[in-house]
Amino acid sequence: MSKLALVTGATSGIGAAFAERLAADGYDLVLVGRRRERLEEFAAAHTETKVRAVAADLSTDDGIDTVARICAEEPLDLLVNNAGVAHYMPLAELPADKARELVKVKVLAPTLLARAAVAGMQERGRGAIVNVAGMIAFSGPAPHAQLPRRAVYAGSLAHLVAMSQTLSAELEGTGVRVQVVCPGVVATEFHERQGLDLSAIPRMGAADVVTAALRGLELGEVVCAPGVEDPSLLDAVFQADLAAFAGQSTELASRYRR
Ligand SMILES: NC(=O)c1ccc[n+]([C@@H]2O[C@H](COP(=O)([O-])OP(=O)(O)OC[C@H]3O[C@@H](n4cnc5c(N)ncnc54)[C@H](OP(=O)(O)O)[C@@H]3O)[C@@H](O)[C@H]2O)c1
Numbered sequence: 001m002s003k004l005a006l007v008t009g010a011t012s013g014i015g016a017a018f019a020e021r022l023a024a025d026g027y028d029l030v031l032v033g034r035r036r037e038r039l040e041e042f043a044a045a046h047t048e049t050k051v052r053a054v055a056a057d058l059s060t061d062d063g064i065d066t067v068a069r070i071c072a073e074e075p076l077d078l079l080v081n082n083a084g085v086a087h088y089m090p091l092a093e094l095p096a097d098k099a100r101e102l103v104k105v106k107v108l109a110p111t112l113l114a115r116a117a118v119a120g121m122q123e124r125g126r127g128a129i130v131n132v133a134g135m136i137a138f139s140g141p142a143p144h145a146q147l148p149r150r151a152v153y154a155g156s157l158a159h160l161v162a163m164s165q166t167l168s169a170e171l172e173g174t175g176v177r178v179q180v181v182c183p184g185v186v187a188t189e190f191h192e193r194q195g196l197d198l199s200a201i202p203r204m205g206a207a208d209v210v211t212a213a214l215r216g217l218e219l220g221e222v223v224c225a226p227g228v229e230d231p232s233l234l235d236a237v238f239q240a241d242l243a244a245f246a247g248q249s250t251e252l253a254s255r256y257r258r
Contacts, residue, residue, distance in 0.1 A: 006030040009083030011038035013188025017206035023049040058109040059101040071116035081110035082132040088148040106156035125175040133160035
């Protein structure tokens with residue numbers, strides 16, 4: 001029986017690499033992006049794969065609703081929430097429409113697509129949701145000289161990490177897996193589309209991100225960090241999160257009392 005995957009942001013970079021790998025692995029594909037011609041080129045180059053090209057803008061309610069309907073109606077084995085933009089900019093300079101676009105594409109769309117897909121996956125007792133975030137999700141404590149201004153983008157990735165971890169726990173025992181994949185810098189169109197040239201710095205290939213995500217699913221990883229050699233570093237973050245979470249009480253902490 002053939003397997004079915006839906007990949008958002010499949011017109012370039014990591015999403016295109018997912019489409020390529022999943023086609024090679026025998027999946028039927030629903031591919032989403034705004035650049036319809038690229039989706040059609042992919043379909044024309046992969047005649048052995050059943051490809052449905054869906055041109056949709058995930059920064060619009062209509063676009064999200066169209067793709068969510070497909071997620072609810074089709075028996076997806078895999079949903080890859082990958083589409084994204086970054087709009088690195090100091091917050092005060094970030095135009096409201098760009099902030100709205102970012103939050104819709106990176107927060108609202110993956111949330112509503114996962115929501116639409118998950119009921120059917122639970123009924124079928126199988127399926128996986130992969131949310132593409134990034135190591136910048138963990139960059140909150142970094143001094144500002146170290147990274148570009150990116151408050152909304154970082155927040156959107158942190159949403160994907162917390163949502164994936166919490167949803168994964170919620171779905172324990174259902175046969176449905178959830179993963180958030182957190183690459184570092186990857187050689188795609190991502191930076192160049194916002195006018196940044198990162199070609200001189202070392203970057204991971206998009207195919208390696210896909211390899212990590214798919215192998216990470218087999219390993220049962222909820223948080224997959226393709227470029228982190230020592231996974232105990234991530235475990236330490238999560239243990240510290242839990243320690244802080246467990247360390248709270250309803251008493252006002254003494255340092256806030258005069
Ligand atoms: N490259 C990196 O260094 C890096 C690092 C960490 C995480 N990531 C994450 O990886 C994901 C994929 O990025 P990439 O590096 O592969 O960049 P990319 O080559 O620019 O691909 C971004 C994809 O998102 C789609 N997209 C953007 N806005 C959309 C919208 N409004 N509606 C529908 N699709 C939209 C684009 O398709 P259309 O333009 O055709 O719509 C494109 O297929 C992003 O979510 C990003 O946050 C990237």
